[in-house]
Amino acid sequence: MDITSPTAAQPPPGATAPAPQAKAAARAGDRIFLGLSRGSGLLLLVIMAAIAVFLTVRAASALSHDHGNFFTTFEWNANATPPVFGIAVLAFGTVVSSLIAMLIAVPVAVGVALFLSHYAPRRLAAPLSYVIDLLAAVPSIVYGLWGALFLVPHLGGLYSWLDDYFGWTGVLAYHGGAARSLFTIGILLAIMILPIVTSVSREVFRQAPKMHEEAALALGATRWEVIRMSVLPFGRSGVISASMLGLGRALGETMAVATVLSPSFVIGKSLLDPGGGTFAQNIASSFKESGDIGKDALIASGLVLFVLTLLVNGAARLIIARRKEYSE
Amino acid sequence: MSDVTVEQPLVADSAPQPRSSLRQPRLPRWAAPAVAVAAAAVAVAIGLGAGLSSRIQWGLIAALLFVLGLYGLTARVEGRRQAKDRLATSLVWVCFLLAVVPLLSLMWETVRRGAKVLDGSFLSHSMAGVLTIQPGGGVYHAIIGTLEQVGIATAIAAPVGLLTAVYLVEYGRGTLAKVVTFFVDVMTGVPSIVAGLFVLSFWILMLDFGYSGFAGSMALAILMMPVVVRSTEEMLKLVPNELREASLALGVPKWRTILKVVLPTAIGGIATGVMLAVARIAGETAPIVLLVFGSQVINNNPFDGAQSSLPYYIYEQWAAGNEASYDRAWAAALVLIAFVMILNLVARGIARWKAPKSGR
Amino acid sequence: MAKRIDVSGLNAYYGSHKAIDDISMTVEPRSVTAFIGPSGCGKSTFLRTLNRMHEVTPGGRVEGKVLLDDENLYGPGVDPVSVRRTVGMVFQRPNPFPTMSIYENVAAGLRLNGGRIRKSEMDAVVEKSLQGANLWKEVKDRLNKPGAGLSGGQQQRLCIARAIAVEPQVLLMDEPCSALDPISTLAIEDLIGELKERFTIVIVTHNMQQAARVSDRTAFFNLAGVGQPGKLVEIDDTERIFSNPSVQATEDYISGRFG
Numbered sequence: 001m002d003i004t005s006p007t008a009a010q011p012p013p014g015a016t017a018p019a020p021q022a023k024a025a026a027r028a029g030d031r032i033f034l035g036l037s038r039g040s041g042l043l044l045l046v047i048m049a050a051i052a053v054f055l056t057v058r059a060a061s062a063l064s065h066d067h068g069n070f071f072t073t074f075e076w077n078a079n080a081t082p083p084v085f086g087i088a089v090l091a092f093g094t095v096v097s098s099l100i101a102m103l104i105a106v107p108v109a110v111g112v113a114l115f116l117s118h119y120a121p122r123r124l125a126a127p128l129s130y131v132i133d134l135l136a137a138v139p140s141i142v143y144g145l146w147g148a149l150f151l152v153p154h155l156g157g158l159y160s161w162l163d164d165y166f167g168w169t170g171v172l173a174y175h176g177g178a179a180r181s182l183f184t185i186g187i188l189l190a191i192m193i194l195p196i197v198t199s200v201s202r203e204v205f206r207q208a209p210k211m212h213e214e215a216a217l218a219l220g221a222t223r224w225e226v227i228r229m230s231v232l233p234f235g236r237s238g239v240i241s242a243s244m245l246g247l248g249r250a251l252g253e254t255m256a257v258a259t260v261l262s263p264s265f266v267i268g269k270s271l272l273d274p275g276g277g278t279f280a281q282n283i284a285s286s287f288k289e290s291g292d293i294g295k296d297a298l299i300a301s302g303l304v305l306f307v308l309t310l311l312v313n314g315a316a317r318l319i320i321a322r323r324k325e326y327s328e
Numbered sequence: 329m330s331d332v333t334v335e336q337p338l339v340a341d342s343a344p345q346p347r348s349s350l351r352q353p354r355l356p357r358w359a360a361p362a363v364a365v366a367a368a369a370v371a372v373a374i375g376l377g378a379g380l381s382s383r384i385q386w387g388l389i390a391a392l393l394f395v396l397g398l399y400g401l402t403a404r405v406e407g408r409r410q411a412k413d414r415l416a417t418s419l420v421w422v423c424f425l426l427a428v429v430p431l432l433s434l435m436w437e438t439v440r441r442g443a444k445v446l447d448g449s450f451l452s453h454s455m456a457g458v459l460t461i462q463p464g465g466g467v468y469h470a471i472i473g474t475l476e477q478v479g480i481a482t483a484i485a486a487p488v489g490l491l492t493a494v495y496l497v498e499y500g501r502g503t504l505a506k507v508v509t510f511f512v513d514v515m516t517g518v519p520s521i522v523a524g525l526f527v528l529s530f531w532i533l534m535l536d537f538g539y540s541g542f543a544g545s546m547a548l549a550i551l552m553m554p555v556v557v558r559s560t561e562e563m564l565k566l567v568p569n570e571l572r573e574a575s576l577a578l579g580v581p582k583w584r585t586i587l588k589v590v591l592p593t594a595i596g597g598i599a600t601g602v603m604l605a606v607a608r609i610a611g612e613t614a615p616i617v618l619l620v621f622g623s624q625v626i627n628n629n630p631f632d633g634a635q636s637s638l639p640y641y642i643y644e645q646w647a648a649g650n651e652a653s654y655d656r657a658w659a660a661a662l663v664l665i666a667f668v669m670i671l672n673l674v675a676r677g678i679a680r681w682k683a684p685k686s687g688r
Numbered sequence: 689m690a691k692r693i694d695v696s697g698l699n700a701y702y703g704s705h706k707a708i709d710d711i712s713m714t715v716e717p718r719s720v721t722a723f724i725g726p727s728g729c730g731k732s733t734f735l736r737t738l739n740r741m742h743e744v745t746p747g748g749r750v751e752g753k754v755l756l757d758d759e760n761l762y763g764p765g766v767d768p769v770s771v772r773r774t775v776g777m778v779f780q781r782p783n784p785f786p787t788m789s790i791y792e793n794v795a796a797g798l799r800l801n802g803g804r805i806r807k808s809e810m811d812a813v814v815e816k817s818l819q820g821a822n823l824w825k826e827v828k829d830r831l832n833k834p835g836a837g838l839s840g841g842q843q844q845r846l847c848i849a850r851a852i853a854v855e856p857q858v859l860l861m862d863e864p865c866s867a868l869d870p871i872s873t874l875a876i877e878d879l880i881g882e883l884k885e886r887f888t889i890v891i892v893t894h895n896m897q898q899a900a901r902v903s904d905r906t907a908f909f910n911l912a913g914v915g916q917p918g919k920l921v922e923i924d925d926t927e928r929i930f931s932n933p934s935v936q937a938t939e940d941y942i943s944g945r946f947g
Contacts, residue, residue: 211783225800
């Protein structure tokens with residue numbers, strides 16, 4: 001349908017034809033309105049570009065002062081003279097905690113999504129979906145507070161137990177103390193990204209064609225077999241993109257990590273022992289003690305985070321877009 | 329009769345299915361709840377016996393026992409396929425419980441610990457002159473800060489987001505619209521700390537303005553825009569094309585059609601979207617840390633000088649690290665959650681009330 | 689192979705709405721029984737009660753008895769999964785699993801029963817079933833291609849092959865040709881004629897000529913009135929129904945005076 005030239009639309013017979021000046025006013029109004037709305041769209045693009053440009057400029061100035069290697073230095077002394085800082089520890093902590101979060105959250109989220117789309121009693125499915133969406137509405141600082149004051153004290157026992165049986169791996173060794181470690185962060189992030197992964201997956205599972213489910217049923221499949229034959233293959237790409245969206249959130253989460261993690265600039269062998277750091281956490285935690293070069297250094301690390309989340313989210317969106325083309 | 333029947337026993341013998349009967353041995357309906365209760369009991373016994381202090385462990389052990397117990401029982405009585413089906417069902421239920429338990433725990437802890445110091449005085453006083461280790465003080469200055477910062481952010485982001493959505497739905501054809509759509513999606517994923525860093529480098533470091541509520545508002549607006557665009561877009565797409573055509577056919581110019589016909593039809597959904605976006609940014613802390621800086625005293629002017637905000641206040645009180653400040657942090661968390669949840673409930677209420685009636 | 693179906697006093701509901709009322713009939717083994725009647729008269733619903741697919745629909749509920757050679761499908765302790773394995777079904781729109789190859793589609797039902805089926809046995813069953821569905825010659829060189837790549841008529845025959853691969857006792861067909869062109873329809877009708885040697889076949893159709901061509905017996909369903917549940921008007925030999933039905937409504941419907 002073409003509605004781009006409304007002024008050309010003929011008034012119905014009998015209606016008073018618009019006077020010439022009214023027509024002109026209409027045209028001017030249209031032009032202004034189109035200009036405003038297109039301008040808003042352009043403004044969004046400008047903001048995105050500006051984010052990239054400003055962060056890059058600041059980051060470049062920071063890097064020119066860096067006496068370490070920005071990518072491999074295990075240190076963050078941006079305010080010292082000479083300034084020495086590198087993102088190795090932050091990159092490690094960000095990626096590892098996010099991966100732990102994915103490992104925990106994605107299977108659970110797929111389970112919850114299946115529960116809501118195929119298992120929950122029909123009458124309960126809608127309110128229960130709402131409960132899961134509520135998880136997404138809780139501010140991250142509250143998760144942080146809960147994580148630091150409730151979750152951390154309760155995880156010590158679990159970690160000692162893991163240490164007893166798997167401590168020999170090194171990765172799961174635990175030497176006591178508050179459980180303010182990357183693994184705890186992973187658990188907390190998993191809880192936080194669960195709603196987004198769940199709700200996207202749930203929608204995909206709901207769209208699985210009824211006729212394929214019936215085909216499986218008519219062959220004498222149990223409910224699980226129906227899901228395995230017709231729902232999961234249909235939803236696979238949707239779950240992947242949902243997970244990527246969740247990963248994007250986990251990578252950039254700031255306050256929950258800043259409150260729970262006990263940061264240190266080493267890459268520890270154990271995931272359960274306190275220490276480590278993430279991009280976002282480091283920015284929030286060290287910002288107030290930073291001088292000019294320190295701030296630029298933090299902005300440089302923020303740029304890396306920005307690019308990382310951009311890649312992950314872009315990939316997720318591309319998968320979703322490809323899927324849409326297929327299903328239409 | 330085809331010779332396929334000869335193969336029938338070969339196939340059927342792997343499934344213990346009496347050839348002549350449709351009947352299968354089945355577990356009674358109470359089997360699953362019974363196994364659940366037994367699993368919980370055994371988990372408590374193990375927990376007490378082995379002296380496991382963490383309730384999380386108790387819960388995980390119970391869940392594991394339930395899943396395995398029901399699987400084993402079903403496999404014995406009903407056969408392997410049914411057992412797999414049950415395993416999937418119980419796993420899915422366990423997943424759901426795993427997702428809900430943290431939410432309940434978080435809500436419970438916040439209400440329990442937050443109610444301790446939450447009263448009229450807490451809501452009407454600032455932290456001026458209160459040492460962090462002293463009890464007392466309040467969140468008044470933080471509430472003022474949050475309301476002002478979120479209000480300004482909404483005033484910036486809502487019109488821009490709305491107009492962008494109008495552009496995408498009503499005018500958008502061609503490359504520009506596609507590019508905008510893609511970047512709106514990407515912008516949804518920009519971490520809040522990055523938005524904060526951007527305003528920091530642009531507004532404070534380059535233009536040399538000081539820390540202020542307004543600086544925070546700009547970062548919040550950046551986070552809010554894509555959310556508003558997305559939800560408004562969805563709502564505008566729901567407006568039937570017949571309405572637009574009817575109006576255009578009457579000779580009403582397009583911009584008046586959009587203002588007088590399209591937007592009013594979708595207004596309920598748009599309001600819902602904006603309120604959900606407000607609820608989302610009201611809890612943002614990271615940009616506030618970078619741009620508003622925090623304050624102990626009441627500052628009513630968002631354009632000049634440091635302010636506080638509810639989420640920032642929670643962070644600050646947590647960081648102070650003593651009992652009195654923890655109490656204040658929980659109380660503020662309760663206030664913040666109540667604010668966000670009320671916004672959510674009202675938004676969804678509007679959505680249900682004003683929903684464009686579909687065919688059914 | 690084939691079994692007799694005895695239905696008595698069957699009611700089906702969608703929530704509180706009664707869709708079919710008090711149906712009793714007998715379906716003979718190794719024959720084709722056609723269900724005809726105006727839209728919304730409950731013939732598809734009735735068909736779906738014969739393999740317990742009706743209860744999959746939200747709010748779906750059934751009262752009454754369906755005996756498959758003396759065994760009640762709705763008896764206590766009867767597993768709907770084994771019922772559906774025994775009573776196969778072909779749907780209105782061809783629905784091969786899109787992610788599976790032609791071979792996998794046919795093998796899907798057998799694989800469900802788990803166990804270790806040797807490759808050679810599986811190959812034999814797949815070939816037998818595809819031959820049974822008159823599809824073998826057309827697809828034998830591309831068994832590993834996706835089933836969705838076939839034409840509509842071929843897809844429907846693939847679905848029939850998939851259904852007969854598990855050797856059911858009864859084959860239910862819910863308007864299997866309504867989405868197909870005339871030539872594909874003819875192929876399916878020929879196939880039904882061959883399949884009735886081995887299976888009890890029940891087919892719902894909107895096409896009266898089709899009912900007359902393929903079926904041995906025909907049942908006419910009608911609505912008792914607007915908002916009323918569907919009822920079985922009469923069931924008889926197809927020849928009689930189309931030449932000399934005992935109820936006036938049947939004659940009106942068949943001669944096109946109504947519906």
